[in-house]
Amino acid sequence: MTEIPLQQHIAPSGEQMTVRDLASCPSPERWHDWVEYDAKAWPRRVEKHYEIIPTICFNCEAACGLLAYVDKETGRVRKFEGNPYHPGSRGRNCAKGPATINQVNDPERILYPLKRAGKRGEGKWERTNWEEVLETFASKIRAAIVEDRRDEVMYHVGRPGHDGYMERVLGAWGVDGHNSHTNVCSSSARFGYQLWCGADRPSPDHANARFILLISSHLETGHYFNPQAQRIIEGKMKGARLAVMDPRLSNTASMADYWLPTWPGSEAAVLLAMARIILAEQLYNREYMRRWVNWQDYLAAEHPDEPQTFDRFIEILRDLYVDYTPAFAAKESGLTEESIVDIARQIGHAGTAFAAHTWRAASAGNLGGWQVARVLWFLSVLTGSIGTPGGTAPNSWNKFIPAPFLKPRPAEVWNELLFPPEYPLANYEMSILLPYFLKEGRGKLSAYFTRVYNPVWTNPDGTSWIEMLTNEERIELHAALTPVWSETAWYADYVLPMGVGSERHDLMSQETHAARWIGYRQPVLRVYKEHQGETVQYTYQANPGEVWEEDEFWIELSWRIDPDGSLGIRKYFESPYHPGQKLTIEEYYRWIFENSVPGLPAAAAKEKLTPLAYMQKYGSFEIPQEQAPVYTLNERELDAAALADAQIDERSDKIMRNGTTIGVMVDGKAYEGFPTPSRKLEFYSPTMKEWGWPEYAIPGYTLSHVHPSNIDHQRGEYLLIPTFRLPTLIHTRSGNAKWLYEISNANPVWVHPVDAERIGVETGDLLRVTTEIGYYVNRAWITDGIRPGVVACSHHLGRWRLETSTGIDRWSSALVQLGKEQDGTWHMRQLEGIRPFESDDPDSARIFWREGGVHQNLTFPVHPDPISGMHCWHQKVTVEAAHANDRYGDVYVDPRKAQEVYQHWLTMTRPQVNRSDGLRRPLWMIRPYRPAANTFKRQLVDRHL
């Protein structure tokens, strides 16, 4: 870097490049050589030259656009800012986006593949090489496939960061091995949405709404945090009113017109009271309901002797919810009757411009939490605001997943470790129960990959995961694919460093608003080197150390599993442009951009670019609405070709072809409808009835396991909310981001002043929080921002490491002693909190925070909802002042009690193993990885029940 006079640099075009203005958000024409003054040189005017390369943030699922500023002098990324050309984020990011630079430069990062040198969990590691890693796993996986043990290969993912890539890999291998984190996250809300409309996520059009209702602090729980936050504020600026139902005064609630601090688990009662008011006061959208709700199915099944008319349906509907008076809802929730009535009327008057959203929080916390999403969607149905401007669409209308070349056939195997017989309706894999299932001998794993996933820390009952991971008979080989150390990686056989957001390829799309777009994550230093004329064969050659990207890892591994193509696997990883040659990652995406994204080739041609070059230049593309409309897609009419050979079922109006429902007749017209069995919105779910839950055939209110009647404050009992996130941290992936830890480094227990007085504590005092299986010790924070009777603790903090200088980043982790006693109980004690340390980064010596929080999830038992399978996070706890020998960060766990709680919740299920049709699960229901249709039928008598 040198101090230079203005007008000195000459761009390739001949244009003189220098600081022309102090603008931010430079236009793409200037990205090849963007010039800024060096802030550190101030007051001298020293210019720095950057190449700006777009990529996609990987620090939550929102997939915002980032621009990497690559310093031309050093060839390193200097900073990340927002990409104004990204349709979702529009140049704006939350704190976690720019903090990607911390992750790139983290002095503690893992740079080379590691192999354990001692026993599992002993903490002894040696550097290995990728060739050895690939060969070891390829031979293990190949043996499992050849010997038809296709349920012994498992890929267990936390943050996928891509759409569809791994499903293709696992499909090519022919294994049923996709496992996810979703049943500690969103599977319950998904289930409620799926019952209604066949899609399992909502997509609110906040920017055009007149009234917005959010159940719990979804913005802070990380769901599309920044893109949706922008649009909520946009809607508010245009006059929308915002109500937030959350027992905690979140940042979102603090921006709302109405904060509704409901008792956790009572949300469905409040929403049904609102539905009752909307029905009673004739505020519902009669025509929409008549046309699109499956009321005919309901009357035929449940009231066959009544007139089969819509008017009679509405009368019955009113009767069904007559008990949900404002007084009842107020009693359950603690809200006032007036506020419930007022908001119900505003929702009714907003009509088709009513936007609503719930995701984790209430749905994720409670037994039957899926009813919250289901009843919230009921309000959208009543107002006719499904997929309208200002309404809420199924996510599939606002998300675009382009197809890759050569799709593998679905696997011919069903893995009961993922979808066991007790949970036929589980919306996602029964991930939290894997340790129990393996312990019970339901199976074993030959090759297990955890990828950006940290179940030892994140899941309930983490010690059961430690016991599972250290059992070499049940898990024969385990690799943790991770960009950062995790508590789980500590117990792996291999720790394989993978790129952070700017060091990898992925394709992403999210339902951030009423549009469809794709975002292209690209490894920016690889792109930079290629622009400099260098040839880069693999991304790791441009990344720091030997940090790989997953996409290339899976291609290499697949070629080694099937080196001669005889297993039929290799062909999926051969170039679509050069038959027989190994697929390059550039070719994979090039093919998609050229063939699967409507409008992209034309947009690229306008700029005389190839589709790939267009995506490399801008990093994202919004599909023109004429090619991908986004509103009221259920009303797409079926054309004559679609209707050829189709039959219409007279009673239900379903349009069938070859045994499959392809649409529905409404008022004499053939429509596509919704992807449900009836092709309508299913107020009435025959599925629930057929699969053993007739009492839940229509939307209702399920009493949560943390209903007030189960909690006695006089005995020191409280309801613990352990789910809320901080907008500045990323589950367990922000330990390598110093700026984020500088902002957020403690997770005290929120306690209302009334409760604090009863307990006898003040802010900063130590509390002991006792769960069903153990306890933890943390500090109290006394605040009016939580409703009385409820305590809350953010789930982010409390990272730990077992060795002084290896393992979890020292920015974020305490050094602990963790041990199992003779009696089987586990104890953790912090030996040292967070301390400054010497490294290449001088900031590590400046760390000022000393306590990094307390790990609470270890003390939670599993609570799998018997229907959706979701872990129900909320729980009854006892809160008291700490005992004499308690120390900050202490954790105690009794695994025998954990086993008892697991057994208890298992008894709540209703396995459907004796069905005459042999089905394991309704065929129409989504599975994240979907094996062949014939595997949905049970072939053998179940061996476990």
Ligand code: SF4
């Ligand atoms: S909202 Fe998510 S994707 Fe967007 S900048 Fe923040 S962490 Fe990154």
